[in-house]
Amino acid sequence: IFPGSIDAAGQPATLGVLGGGQLGRMFVHAAQRLGYFTAVLEPDPQSPAGQVSHHHIQTDYDDPAGLRQLAQLCQAITTEFENVPAQALQTLALTRPVAPGAAVVGIAQNRIEEKAHFTACADVSGVSCAPYAVIETRAQLQAVQEKRADLLPGILKTARMGYDGKGQIRVKTAGELAAAWAELGGVACVLEKMLPLTAECSVLVARGWDGRVVSFAPQRNVHVDGILAVTHAYEGNMPLDLANSARDAAVSIAQHLGYVGVLCVEFFVVDDGSPHGGLVVNEMAPRPHNSGHYTLDACDVSQFDLQVHAMAGLPLPQPRQHSPAIMLNLLGDVWLDGSGQLQEPDWRPVLSLPGTHLHLYGKLRALAGRKMGHLTITGPDVASVKTVARRAAGLLG
Numbered sequence: 065i066f067p068g069s070i071d072a073a074g075q076p077a078t079l080g081v082l083g084g085g086q087l088g089r090m091f092v093h094a095a096q097r098l099g100y101f102t103a104v105l106e107p108d109p110q111s112p113a114g115q116v117s118h119h120h121i122q123t124d125y126d127d128p129a130g131l132r133q134l135a136q137l138c139q140a141i142t143t144e145f146e147n148v149p150a151q152a153l154q155t156l157a158l159t160r161p162v163a164p165g166a167a168v169v170g171i172a173q174n175r176i177e178e179k180a181h182f183t184a185c186a187d188v189s190g191v192s193c194a195p196y197a198v199i200e201t202r203a204q205l206q207a208v209q210e211k212r213a214d215l216l217p218g219i220l221k222t223a224r225m226g227y228d229g230k231g232q233i234r235v236k237t238a239g240e241l242a243a244a245w246a247e248l249g250g251v252a253c254v255l256e257k258m259l260p261l262t263a264e265c266s267v268l269v270a271r272g273w274d275g276r277v278v279s280f281a282p283q284r285n286v287h288v289d290g291i292l293a294v295t296h297a298y299e300g301n302m303p304l305d306l307a308n309s310a311r312d313a314a315v316s317i318a319q320h321l322g323y324v325g326v327l328c329v330e331f332f333v334v335d336d337g338s339p340h341g342g343l344v345v346n347e348m349a350p351r352p353h354n355s356g357h358y359t360l361d362a363c364d365v366s367q368f369d370l371q372v373h374a375m376a377g378l379p380l381p382q383p384r385q386h387s388p389a390i391m392l393n394l395l396g397d398v399w400l401d402g403s404g405q406l407q408e409p410d411w412r413p414v415l416s417l418p419g420t421h422l423h424l425y426g427k428l429r430a431l432a433g434r435k436m437g438h439l440t441i442t443g444p445d446v447a448s449v450k451t452v453a454r455r456a457a458g459l460l461g
């Protein structure tokens with residue numbers, strides 16, 4: 065699908081995205097820079113992506129008329145969050161190329177299937193997931209209580225719809241496990257052994273329709289209260305042997321899925337007695353990811369550029385990072401003063417620091433924990449990036 069092309073009926077080449085959040089917004093920006101028109105399907109009238117797109121189809125994600133309109137407008141379609149109904153992607157795929165496809169999004173939407181996939185490619189990827197058990201029924205709960213003491217202390221996670229640490233309860237005993245399962249509504253869950261994490265990292269991979277794969281170097285991520293807070297993206301952010309293993313594993317996971325588009329694979333670094341620790345694969349996101357936002361400012365092609373290239377069947381260039389970077393997430397808390405009152409942050413001190421790149425998502429209401437934007441810091445070397453990041457973090461409170 066050639067950027068900037070116009071068909072016989074006078075329609076410009078248009079790319080579509082299901083979902084109107086910040087990932088959709090940055091996708092739209094990348095597509096528009098190449099000359100594509102864009103269409104966003106999103107029920108929220110004020111969404112970050114809907115605000116900036118040529119077309120905003122304001123319906124539910126599974127609305128047949130909305131989906132039909134999206135397919136009519138667009139030559140290819142992607143998604144910006146994994147909890148879109150896989151059925152919607154399937155419907156769109158009947159008439160248009162959809163990347164990533166419904167089947168792989170379905171796997172990533174469900175921790176049970178996701179872990180089964182990781183386990184199936186562990187031989188090739190060289191990395192397995194944390195020890196776990198599936199709990200979908202009372203009988204399975206009882207069996208785990210009786211026979212899987214090895215998984216305690218552990219984390220009970222809902223199989224579906226979890227994000228940013230939501231839908232998870234930490235449990236120490238068999239009794240707590242039963243209570244937690246009830247609290248989560250008795251829905252399908254996995255109980256995962258609590259591992260001694262020394263770090264977390266993620267790898268962004270892009271795979272084209274022709275099977276070509278490119279990837280970014282692994283980012284090291286720091287979470288606070290289950291939400292990504294800081295991403296460290298520079299040489300030396302983690303031991304090289306682990307970084308290489310994570311990158312290889314992410315590529316083989318994408319290959320094994322027959323994935324098309326940008327995929328983010330998250331890993332734990334676990335203290336296993338070895339000098340650098342061991343790698344464990346945690347989860348994957350079938351889309352660009354918060355931990356890859358630094359690529360907008362620190363790389364010659366961003367994760368959003370690669371999503372555009374992959375879905376449109378354009379060549380996938382191997383990205384090159386031209387600057388070390390640290391990304392700070394800006395949650396709504398930055399907008400709230402000590403007593404919970406809304407107060408517009410004064411960005412001037414932060415923007416006067418060298419190498420700061422402020423990205424705000426156009427969300428009209430700040431809420432605690434809500435992702436409002438991010439700040440990427442680039443610079444000539446790692447030491448100066450770290451210094452500026454520390455100063456910026458101090459200014460943002």
Ligand code: ADP
Pocket residue numbers: 194219221226227228229230256257258259260261264287290330346347
């Ligand atoms: P989400 O879908 O909310 O991102 P994750 O499974 O990634 O859920 O869990 C959120 C965070 O909780 C992780 O980034 C990690 O810090 C912590 N965590 C999750 N699983 C484990 C585990 N098995 N052992 C230790 N910490 C964990």
Ligand code: MG
Pocket residue numbers: 228330347
């Ligand atoms: Mg996660």
